[in-house]
Amino acid sequence: MTVPAARPALPDPPALPVTFRPNGTRAVLLSVGALMLVVITAMSVTLEKLNAGERVSFIFVALLFFGVLCLLSRPKVVADDTGVTVVNLTRVRRLEWPEILRVNLRVGDPWVFLDLSDGTSLPVLGIQPGIAKQKAVRDARALRALVESRGIGTDAATDAATDTATDAATDSTKDSATDNGPA
Incomplete structure (x- = not known):
């Protein structure tokens, strides 16, 4: 007969209110999103062969990527x-x-x-x-x-x-x- 291992003791409950979130993942996602937004926007401004519509579409795509990464960093x-x-x-x-x-x-x-x-x-x-x-x-x-x-x-x-x-x-x-x- 096997004796079940003792379950680890639970810590004392934290003081309320408390927020749990993956801070490391959140920092990486938001940093990459901000960097991507800056780089794509800078590229759209510095490329001389782009017309105004193309520049706007570059910036729109950069904002879309940033929005998705913000959404992924939302859980808590x-x-x-x-x-x-x-x-x-x-x-x-x-x-x-x-x-x-x-x-x-x-x-x-x-x-x-x-x-x-x-x-x-x-x-x-x-x-x-x-x-x-x-x-x-x-x-x-x-x-x-x-x-x-x-x-x-x-x-x-x-x-x-x-x-x-x-x-x-x-x-x-x-x-x-x-x-x-x-x-």
């Missing part, structure tokens, strides 16, 4: 006393604390997923282990601590999910940079 999660606001690329969703059953960030996941009381799962692009993996794990654990301290206390669902994740974690090899259980 804002937790306050009454619940959580999840801002993804084009959609904003407000959740009350009791609606969130569990916070998941497994190895290989591109971002956090929230298991909701209506049986659905909501992707949370505001916590993603792209550039800053350790920060994403810390943020996911902090959000999980908030959910567990302010949620409706779905102990049975949380315990069953934790047991499953713990069993999977003991079956796989664990390195120090990853989190094999739910965050």
Whole structure:
């Protein structure tokens, strides 16, 4: 009989309100977008063979690229006393604390997923282990601590999910940079 590994202790919930966002990814996207806007605009002004319409179209395309990169840098999660606001690329969703059953960030996941009381799962692009993996794990654990301290206390669902994740974690090899259980 295998004994499940002890689940990592959750940190104390952070003071509210708190905002989680991938700052490194956001900085890269906005910097590249601004640089691209400047370079394409400068090219359109300095190229002598372009007429006014072509210059305007160059600048329009540069603004379009910048807008897309701004949209990609938009995701965040804002937790306050009454619940959580999840801002993804084009959609904003407000959740009350009791609606969130569990916070998941497994190895290989591109971002956090929230298991909701209506049986659905909501992707949370505001916590993603792209550039800053350790920060994403810390943020996911902090959000999980908030959910567990302010949620409706779905102990049975949380315990069953934790047991499953713990069993999977003991079956796989664990390195120090990853989190094999739910965050």
